[in-house]
Amino acid sequence: MSPDPVRIGLVEDDPIMGESLVQRLTLEGMAVKWWQAGQAALGEIAGHRFEAIICDIRLPDVTGEAVFREAARGANAPPFLFITAHGDIDQAVRLMRAGAADYVTKPFDMEDFLARLGDLMRPPGDGDQAALGVSPAIRETERLLRRLARVSSTVLITGETGTGKEVAARFLHAMSEAAAAPFMAVNCAAIPADLLESEVFGHEKGAFTGATQRHLGYAERAGTGVLFLDEIGELRPELQAKLLRLIEDRSFNRVGGEQPLQFNGRLVTATNADLPRRVAAGSFREDLYYRINVVAVRMPPLRERREDIPWLMERVFAELAGRLATQTSGISALAEEAALAHSWPGNIRELRNRMERAIALGMGPWIMPGDLFPEQVPSRHEDAHQLGSLEEARLDAEKRHILRALASTQGEVTSAARLLGIGRTTLWEKMRRLGLGAEP
Ligand SMILES: Nc1ncnc2c1ncn2[C@@H]1O[C@H](COP(=O)(O)OP(=O)(O)OP(=O)(O)O)[C@@H](O)[C@H]1O
Numbered sequence: 489m490s491p492d493p494v495r496i497g498l499v500e501d502d503p504i505m506g507e508s509l510v511q512r513l514t515l516e517g518m519a520v521k522w523w524q525a526g527q528a529a530l531g532e533i534a535g536h537r538f539e540a541i542i543c544d545i546r547l548p549d550v551t552g553e554a555v556f557r558e559a560a561r562g563a564n565a566p567p568f569l570f571i572t573a574h575g576d577i578d579q580a581v582r583l584m585r586a587g588a589a590d591y592v593t594k595p596f597d598m599e600d601f602l603a604r605l606g607d608l609m610r611p612p613g614d615g616d617q618a619a620l621g622v623s624p625a626i627r628e629t630e631r632l633l634r635r636l637a638r639v640s641s642t643v644l645i646t647g648e649t650g651t652g653k654e655v656a657a658r659f660l661h662a663m664s665e666a667a668a669a670p671f672m673a674v675n676c677a678a679i680p681a682d683l684l685e686s687e688v689f690g691h692e693k694g695a696f697t698g699a700t701q702r703h704l705g706y707a708e709r710a711g712t713g714v715l716f717l718d719e720i721g722e723l724r725p726e727l728q729a730k731l732l733r734l735i736e737d738r739s740f741n742r743v744g745g746e747q748p749l750q751f752n753g754r755l756v757t758a759t760n761a762d763l764p765r766r767v768a769a770g771s772f773r774e775d776l777y778y779r780i781n782v783v784a785v786r787m788p789p790l791r792e793r794r795e796d797i798p799w800l801m802e803r804v805f806a807e808l809a810g811r812l813a814t815q816t817s818g819i820s821a822l823a824e825e826a827a828l829a830h831s832w833p834g835n836i837r838e839l840r841n842r843m844e845r846a847i848a849l850g851m852g853p854w855i856m857p858g859d860l861f862p863e864q865v866p867s868r869h870e871d872a873h874q875l876g877s878l879e880e881a882r883l884d885a886e887k888r889h890i891l892r893a894l895a896s897t898q899g900e901v902t903s904a905a906r907l908l909g910i911g912r913t914t915l916w917e918k919m920r921r922l923g924l925g926a927e928p
Pocket residue numbers: 619620621647648649650651652653654655656718758760800803804836837840
């Protein structure tokens with residue numbers, strides 16, 4: 489069975505704040521119990537299991553502090569995340585000393601709020617190890633996936649080709665309580681349309697010419713695990729209707745089968761297509777879109793998270809070097825610089841392919857830029873024309889150096905400028921001139 493949703497208690501008397509938090513947390517797959525006064529909360533916190541309590545400090549009857557102190561006396565008291573107004577900081581600090589888990593000050597950024605909530609619910613030790621990357625963008629995605637692993641809601645993973653959507657879906661599954669159950673991946677674009685239905689839902693013996701035996705589809709074989717439908721935008725209309733039924737009634741029929749079967753797994757879908765546009769154009773059902781899009785996770789392209797490039801290169805090198813039994817010792821700094829300056833239209837898949845080629849065919853002890861980007865190596869008789877002026881070489885080196893500084897400061901321009909020993913405005917100017925696409 490899928491795990492129960494994470495239960496959160498919310499003590500908040502402001503209806504607008506309460507309403508919007510309930511909506512957002514529910515969207516994140518959590519089950520929220522909302523009280524508008526302290527006494528009502530106290531009556532229920534003790535007798536039930538909550539993963540966390542979000543509590544306003546100012547309440548109409550008792551203070552948030554009183555709710556916390558009372559709840560803290562119970563066995564297995566949940567962590568408290570306080571919402572404070574500006575003037576309440578002293579009280580919040582006192583509460584933290586008394587054992588409250590965290591506090592946020594109004595007005596707060598919702599993503600930051602969710603990240604903090606996720607942090608305080610995470611079991612100690614879990615999640616400290618980067619699994620998908622080290623950039624702030626992917627760390628945030630990873631946190632979201634870890635939170636979603638605890639609930640059973642349908643998840644839509646979006647992102648350009650090769651950004652790691654399937655890897656993210658597998659990670660979500662591996663972090664869940666159903667990790668031991670199967671993960672069944674289906675690429676809806678790779679299977680011929682007329683075979684897809686029987687691949688996903690299975691068929692009975694004699695359902696069509698050639699169906700000599702009963703065949704169990706991916707939905708059935710997923711059991712209590714995950715049915716992962718990649719390239720969901722390519723699904724034909726008849727199958728869209730059947731998938732809708734799978735989600736709404738949690739049931740399906742094998743092709744040619746009379747008996748409805750129950751779907752016990754979790755549906756995770758992925759796409760690199762613009763689904764809202766397909767909905768508008770009428771080629772993707774709107775009701776299905778809303779059903780699969782309960783929670784959306786966006787995998788950012790590599791060019792938006794350059795800090796991950798060296799990390800991924802090392803990781804892929806460590807993995808492939810063993811498998812390919814290479815003599816190569818590692819990645820040269822020049823190759824890393826060239827990789828940082830590349831735009832990676834094929835994202836992580838392209839990075840893997842280039843690394844694999846470089847490891848397999850590289851001649852020297854270290855992977856060099858030419859091993860990674862052979863198409864950029866000028867042939868001998870072109871050398872004279874392609875050598876470029878000293879000015880071009882200088883600009884090129886400057887660009888790579890700036891990118892490395894930005895990568896090491898996680899894109900933070902002021903710190904990068906400090907590292908480079910130039911002013912912030914000068915750095916902005918250079919970035920603009922070098923086409924590094926930054927707006928102050
Ligand atoms: N965090 C990662 N670490 C190492 N390799 C990764 C990582 N993420 C993705 N990859 C590799 O990159 C390649 C593409 O990943 P994946 O198939 O998950 O992308 P995708 O977004 O589903 O692609 P598509 O859009 O083509 O379906 C795979 O070879 C995968 O192993």
